[in-house]
Amino acid sequence: MKYLPSLPEKNDNVSHNHPLSEFALLSAGLILFFGIVYLILGLLVDLAAEKISYETEAALFQALSSRVDYFDPQNDDLAEEKQRVQQIVDDLQTCTDLPYAIQVHIVKSDETNAIALPGGHIAVFTGLLQAVPQDNGLAFVLAHELGHFQNRDHLRSLGRSLVFYSLSAMLTGGNSSISGLLAPTFGLTAAQYSQARESMADRIALDTCNCRFGNINGAVDFFRYIIEMKLDSNLQIFHYFSSHPETQKRIDELKAYADSKGYQYSSF
Amino acid sequence: MDNLIILAVLISCGYFFGRHAEKKHYRSIVERENALISLPITSSRHVMILREIDSSRLVLGGVVISVDYFKRILAGLRNIFGGNVRSYETLLDRARREAVLRLRESCLDADEIINLRIETSSISKGGDSKIGCVEVLAYATAIYYKK
Numbered sequence: 001m002k003y004l005p006s007l008p009e010k011n012d013n014v015s016h017n018h019p020l021s022e023f024a025l026l027s028a029g030l031i032l033f034f035g036i037v038y039l040i041l042g043l044l045v046d047l048a049a050e051k052i053s054y055e056t057e058a059a060l061f062q063a064l065s066s067r068v069d070y071f072d073p074q075n076d077d078l079a080e081e082k083q084r085v086q087q088i089v090d091d092l093q094t095c096t097d098l099p100y101a102i103q104v105h106i107v108k109s110d111e112t113n114a115i116a117l118p119g120g121h122i123a124v125f126t127g128l129l130q131a132v133p134q135d136n137g138l139a140f141v142l143a144h145e146l147g148h149f150q151n152r153d154h155l156r157s158l159g160r161s162l163v164f165y166s167l168s169a170m171l172t173g174g175n176s177s178i179s180g181l182l183a184p185t186f187g188l189t190a191a192q193y194s195q196a197r198e199s200m201a202d203r204i205a206l207d208t209c210n211c212r213f214g215n216i217n218g219a220v221d222f223f224r225y226i227i228e229m230k231l232d233s234n235l236q237i238f239h240y241f242s243s244h245p246e247t248q249k250r251i252d253e254l255k256a257y258a259d260s261k262g263y264q265y266s267s268f
Numbered sequence: 269m270d271n272l273i274i275l276a277v278l279i280s281c282g283y284f285f286g287r288h289a290e291k292k293h294y295r296s297i298v299e300r301e302n303a304l305i306s307l308p309i310t311s312s313r314h315v316m317i318l319r320e321i322d323s324s325r326l327v328l329g330g331v332v333i334s335v336d337y338f339k340r341i342l343a344g345l346r347n348i349f350g351g352n353v354r355s356y357e358t359l360l361d362r363a364r365r366e367a368v369l370r371l372r373e374s375c376l377d378a379d380e381i382i383n384l385r386i387e388t389s390s391i392s393k394g395g396d397s398k399i400g401c402v403e404v405l406a407y408a409t410a411i412y413y414k415k
Contacts, residue, residue: 001316003308003380007301013361015354019342020283022354026345 034167045159049152054100057155061119082106085124088139089146095211096146114141116148118158132225136218140205147204153197202250203257215264223251282337290358297365304372308380315382315411322414327381328407329371332391333363335400360388363404371406378410
């Protein structure tokens with residue numbers, strides 16, 4: 001037998017197309033597919049949020065209310081604050097058509113925020129109370145949260161995050177690197193979606209404040225605090241991702257809305 | 269957002285360093301393969317040239333190559349859609365050829381190498397950390413003729 005030393009001219013054991021094109025194709029396909037699934041499920045969540053009755057909601061989130069109470073400190077000065085905020089909410093509620101009572105909870109945290117929780121709870125962070133000490137400024141924020149209840153946004157956001165986490169868990173089965181690849185897509189659509197919801201809640205908040213006080217100076221005060229304290233210190237590029245519309249844009253929108261309704265206010 | 273930045277950095281690191289290492293490795297492989305072309309090597313169980321044999325010995329060549337982050341992501345995507353895992357093809361091709369080269373380099377004075385076999389195994393298979401490494405072991409019999 002004769003041995004012929006030779007090397008193959010071309011390597012047939014590997015593919016010769018560019019790995020980046022494969023990467024682009026596969027990730028685009030994945031993002032597209034799950035984007036569509038997320039959109040469809042998101043719309044279903046919206047539908048469900050509209051249909052779910054207040055009684056069912058209360059029953060579903062019975063468990064949550066015991067958890068929320070857990071955060072409530074027994075501290076006396078916070079109890080006073082809680083009573084004050086609860087009073088504002090109760091007064092505002094006379095101007096809404098919410099069929100159930102809203103319970104206020106004060107949570108010790110530096111965050112300047114308040115959140116609407118399922119089952120008729122509003123969690124107010126102490127950071128917000130420090131940043132916006134006056135009642136009418138606070139009233140706008142609370143009316144905004146009541147607006148979320150009226151629009152059932154608390155259920156929507158809960159449902160959507162449930163969809164998001166189920167999808168990413170299903171997709172990767174624990175391989176976090178791929179879900180990391182997708183997370184921004186979901187985050188982006190979620191932020192865009194919730195910006196629209198925030199604007200709606202803002203408008204309802206104006207309606208409520210105007211009904212309660214006969215003017216919307218509370219909103220003016222609130223935004224003055226925000227601008228003075230530069231609470232909105234997020235970098236410009238992150239605004240696309242953030243759920244609350246950029247402050248100036250938010251003020252402009254509210255001004256236009258207030259003017260169209262003929263609401264009274266001191267200058268923004 | 270932070271996760272996205274970290275991910276982008278990891279992927280591009282994997283891509284640029286991995287690609288650079290791969291090109292460099294392929295250059296070295298081709299160069300060494302050309303240099304060693306005159307040493308006969310086959311998978312046959314019998315010697316090719318009928319000559320009196322002085323001695324024979326077992327020769328081994330092994331290599332462990334790690335997958336880069338970009339390749340792993342690409343393979344993960346392939347996992348979802350199915351099809352050829354192209355990103356791992358070059359990895360295994362390099363590992364096989366490197367293992368055979370190391371085997372040949374371990375017996376440069378041999379007259380021929382027969383019965384070449386190649387084994388592949390994945391390191392940390394099924395482990396939680398999922399460090400994607402491949403080990404390729406080539407083994408054969410080196411034949412020395414009587415001078």
